[in-house]
Amino acid sequence: MRPWISALFFCSALSAHAQPVQKTIELEWEEVPNASAYVIKLTPIDNGSAGQPLYYTTPEAKLSEQVPVGLYQLRIRSRSKEDESFSKWSDPIPLEVLVKEMKPISPADNAVIEAKNKLSDNVTLSWTPIEKVKEYTITIWTNDAADKPFTFKTQSTSKVLAVKTGRDYHWQVNFETSNDISYAQTPPVFHFTMIGPKLIKPSDIKIGKVNDEHVLEWTAHADAKEFKNRLLFRFLDEKDFKPMKEAATSTGSWNVGKLPPGAYRFEVNARAPQRVDSDKSDFEFSVKPTESELFRR
Amino acid sequence: MEFLKPVAVALTALALAPTIAGAANRSAPAWAASQDGVPYDPREKLIAEQAKSLCNSTDEYIKTLQFLRTTKEILIPEASARKVADKVARGCNGAAERFEKILLLMKSSGLSDPKSLETALRFSSYSPDVQKNFSEIFSRAFLAEFFDYDHSTAVALAFELSRDYEGEPAHVRDDFIYLAQLCKDGKEMDLPSTTCSEYAVKVAKLSALFPNGIRSPFQTLYKKLREDRDFGMDVKTALDFTYRILKHGPRAPDNFMDAYAYGMKESGLALGRNQALEFAVRMARNSYIGKTPPVIPAAPQVKNAAMD
Numbered sequence: 001m002r003p004w005i006s007a008l009f010f011c012s013a014l015s016a017h018a019q020p021v022q023k024t025i026e027l028e029w030e031e032v033p034n035a036s037a038y039v040i041k042l043t044p045i046d047n048g049s050a051g052q053p054l055y056y057t058t059p060e061a062k063l064s065e066q067v068p069v070g071l072y073q074l075r076i077r078s079r080s081k082e083d084e085s086f087s088k089w090s091d092p093i094p095l096e097v098l099v100k101e102m103k104p105i106s107p108a109d110n111a112v113i114e115a116k117n118k119l120s121d122n123v124t125l126s127w128t129p130i131e132k133v134k135e136y137t138i139t140i141w142t143n144d145a146a147d148k149p150f151t152f153k154t155q156s157t158s159k160v161l162a163v164k165t166g167r168d169y170h171w172q173v174n175f176e177t178s179n180d181i182s183y184a185q186t187p188p189v190f191h192f193t194m195i196g197p198k199l200i201k202p203s204d205i206k207i208g209k210v211n212d213e214h215v216l217e218w219t220a221h222a223d224a225k226e227f228k229n230r231l232l233f234r235f236l237d238e239k240d241f242k243p244m245k246e247a248a249t250s251t252g253s254w255n256v257g258k259l260p261p262g263a264y265r266f267e268v269n270a271r272a273p274q275r276v277d278s279d280k281s282d283f284e285f286s287v288k289p290t291e292s293e294l295f296r297r
Numbered sequence: 298m299e300f301l302k303p304v305a306v307a308l309t310a311l312a313l314a315p316t317i318a319g320a321a322n323r324s325a326p327a328w329a330a331s332q333d334g335v336p337y338d339p340r341e342k343l344i345a346e347q348a349k350s351l352c353n354s355t356d357e358y359i360k361t362l363q364f365l366r367t368t369k370e371i372l373i374p375e376a377s378a379r380k381v382a383d384k385v386a387r388g389c390n391g392a393a394e395r396f397e398k399i400l401l402l403m404k405s406s407g408l409s410d411p412k413s414l415e416t417a418l419r420f421s422s423y424s425p426d427v428q429k430n431f432s433e434i435f436s437r438a439f440l441a442e443f444f445d446y447d448h449s450t451a452v453a454l455a456f457e458l459s460r461d462y463e464g465e466p467a468h469v470r471d472d473f474i475y476l477a478q479l480c481k482d483g484k485e486m487d488l489p490s491t492t493c494s495e496y497a498v499k500v501a502k503l504s505a506l507f508p509n510g511i512r513s514p515f516q517t518l519y520k521k522l523r524e525d526r527d528f529g530m531d532v533k534t535a536l537d538f539t540y541r542i543l544k545h546g547p548r549a550p551d552n553f554m555d556a557y558a559y560g561m562k563e564s565g566l567a568l569g570r571n572q573a574l575e576f577a578v579r580m581a582r583n584s585y586i587g588k589t590p591p592v593i594p595a596a597p598q599v600k601n602a603a604m605d
Contacts, residue, residue, distance in 0.1 A: 235409035236448045261407035289405045291442045 022066045023097050027074075031061040032087070035078035038063075039086070042072040042095065069097050096132075102173055103128045105158075107192040114276050115165045115194055118223075123194065125171060126158035133175040140171040165196040166274035199224055199270040199278035202252065207266075207285050214259045216266050218281065220252040224270035228277070229254050232265040236286070241265045259287045352389035360393035361385040361421075370404045371413065381418065388421035395428040396421040402432055406439055406448060423459075426466035426595075430459035433470050437477040444477065444494035454498060464505025465595050472510045473501040485519075487532055496536060505592040506546045514543060518550050527557070538574075542581045546590035549581040556580035 027040065037059050044051035050073070056065055074095040078087045105126040107113055115121035125138060138159050141149035144167075152159055163169060172187045200221040208215050220227065227249050232241035241263075247254060263286045270278035365371070365378040373381070385396045400417035408416070420428050435455035437443040446454065458469050476497035479486045486493055504511045522528045522535040530538065542553045559565040560573030568576060585591060 235412070236407040237409055237412040261405060263407070286407070286447075288407070288439065288441050288445075291440050294402070294405055294436055294440060 021069045023069055024064060024066050025095075025097055026062070026064045028062040029076060032078040034081045035061075036081040036084070037079045039077050039079065041075045041077075041089065042067060043075075043092075044068075045071045045073055045094075067097055071096050102130060102175075102187060104190045109190045109192075111192045113192060113194050114198065115196055118165065118196055120162055120164045121194065122160050123163050123192070124158055124160050125173075127173050129157045130175055135176045137174040137176075138171060139174070140169060142170070143168045146170075163194050165194050168193045193274075196223075196272070196275040198276040199272055201278040201281045202227065202268050202270055203281065205266065205268070205281060205283035207283075210255070213255055213257050214287070215253060215255045216283075217253045218268060218283075220270055221278075223272055223275065224278070225272040226250055226270075227252065227254075228269045228271060230267040231256055232267070234263050234265075236261075236263055261287050261289050354386040354389070357388065357390065357393045358382045358386040361396060364393065364397050370401060371410050373410075373414075381414065384418055385421040388423075391425050392421040395423065395425065398432060399428060402435065406435075408448070426470075427459045430462070430466050430470045431455045434458050434473050437473065438494075438498075443481055444497075445490065446494070458501065462505070463592050463594050465510070465593065468507075468510030469501060469504040472504045472512050472515075473497070475512050476501055476515075486536065488536075496540070500540060500543070503540075503543050505594075506543075506590050508547065508593060511543065514547065514550060515539060518542060521554075527561075538578075541578060544590070545581050545584045548584040552584050553577045553581040 029038075032038075037057055038061060040056040040058070040063055041053050042056075043053040054067060054072075056063055072095040073092045075089040075092050077089045079085070080087070105128060106124055113121075113123060125140075127136075134155070136154050136157065138152045138154065139149045140152075140161065150161075152161070169192050170189050171192075172189045174187055200223070202218040202220050202224070204219040206217055208217065216229075216231075228246075229249060230246050231244045233244040234241045244264075245256065264284065266283045266285070267280050268282075269280050359382075361382040362378055365373055365381060366375070385392045388395065396417045399420040400413050403413035403416050404410070420431065423431075432455075435451050438446045438451035438454050439448060444451070458473060459466065462469055477494075480488070480490065480493035480497050483493075486496070488496065500511055500515060507514055519535055519539045522530045522538055523532070528535075542549045554577070556579075557573050557577035560568040560576040561570070566573070566576065
């Protein structure tokens with residue numbers, strides 16, 4: 001009984017050999033009852049003429065082997081368990097072993113994309129074209145819904161999708177070649193993160209005093225969840241500020257304690273998960289001694 | 298015996314001479330008494346004059362070094378502290394105290410250690426009046442409760458009215474303190490703080506034109522312009538006129554008042570109020586000879602050797 005080749009699988013990994021370029025192929029076919037082994041014959045076709053065939057033997061109805069890149073004629077026959085006799089060769093089918101390495105064009109792998117809108121934005125997935133592909137199938141999923149991927153088909157090498165902000169995405173592209181044989185490879189998985197737009201920077205910064213301690217306060221946009229604060233100091237006769245203290249706060253205020261006389265510079269950024277940090281706001285002020293502190297001396 | 302007479306006279310003179318010399322040492326003879334009857338010893342006066350130029354340098358050195366070793370306001374290595382104490386000692390008596398006061402003042406205001414030290418060293422060689430003026434004027438110019446000037450402006454003003462001031466330092470100091478308090482209180486001079494501080498500085502600088510400073514002439518004139526029914530000016534106008542008159546020196550207020558009265562009188566110039574005021578200001582302007590009103594310089598002091 002001749003084996004019926006129903007599906008062919010190619011692995012996209014390149015071998016490390018220098019010459020010739022080899023690719024791992026994975027073949028599966030329907031089992032033949034009472035077959036003890038199968039013989040696979042790959043005859044290279046070069047400009048219409050046949051070359052020296054490659055033979056492989058396997059006890060199962062599948063094969064995984066490294067073969068040089070090129071065009072082949074594939075035929076398979078089985079060997080009977082009972083009398084060790086071989087069946088006739090299967091009808092020849094063309095087999096193309098190609099370097100099918102796909103790379104993402106956009107977004108770049110592991111890219112962090114700033115969305116224009118707060119909740120979602122469009123992203124264009126595009127990749128390097130592969131020869132003789134009839135159709136591409138894009139699969140995309142998030143970290144928290146890996147078991148519920150979305151699938152899209154396209155004949156072009158790009159696809160625009162609307163994605164939500166604040167998520168990590170994974171995507172891969174499968175393809176079907178232009179001959180009638182479906183090639184499925186184990187494509188690489190690419191990643192990108194969609195984050196919300198840049199936060200609005202804090203404003204209306206002022207310095208006040210509560211119980212003899214200095215408190216900095218500012219107005220923050222509702223989206224800000226945390227603030228990165230820095231206080232710098234210089235003596236009045238100096239030019240450059242030097243870092244004095246840093247802290248993160250969750251509200252628009254920071255008690256910096258009783259500050260000694262001198263000149264100060266306060267810098268603050270607003271932050272939120274999956275959002276771009278705001279631009280830095282800064283505010284300069286000076287602290288003077290009180291009348292009683294100065295005259296006490 | 299006539300030939301013996303001259304000898305007797307000579308002996309008498311000899312006998313008297315030691316007495317006269319002794320009198321000079323023990324009590325002044327009548328011809329050497331001072332005008333108030335106190336015995337006048339020219340040598341003692343010279344000794345007293347010399348004493349003004351003498352210094353207890355070791356005392357100043359020790360005080361300075363002790364201060365630098367114990368103060369927490371500034372950390373300075375022992376070797377540097379000794380060099381500083383050496384320099385301060387050259388400022389003569391009181392130098393250690395001047396140094397300490399200015400150092401603490403500058404540190405409290407927010408200056409760095411090196412700059413505070415540099416300023417304090419300078420003041421150790423200045424006179425006590427210069428240091429005191431600087432401290433009082435800088436404090437009031439700098440503090441937020443008073444004029445709230447930035448540091449460099451406050452320092453510049455303080456130097457102008459201390460080290461670089463021609464007139465009597467005590468007068469300008471007291472005048473400045475008085476005017477700064479007026480601005481702070483806001484009762485007599487109810488002006489925005491910037492306007493008030495600028496005005497106060499302007500008036501304080503007139504102190505050197507007046508024998509006892511500007512405070513009393515200012516109070517008198519301002520009160521008259523505000524309360525006299527001949528004038529009855531509002532605060533801003535009264536302050537403006539007060540300055541315009543006082544800047545022409547100690548004769549100006551009287552010239553102004555006399556000229557105004559004469560200008561308003563029927564038998565005088567019979568002017569209207571505004572014209573009379575203009576006339577009075579014109580007369581006040583002519584209260585001195587020369588281009589600028591004459592300044593009364595400070596009383597001569599013994600110059601500190603380090604100031605040269």
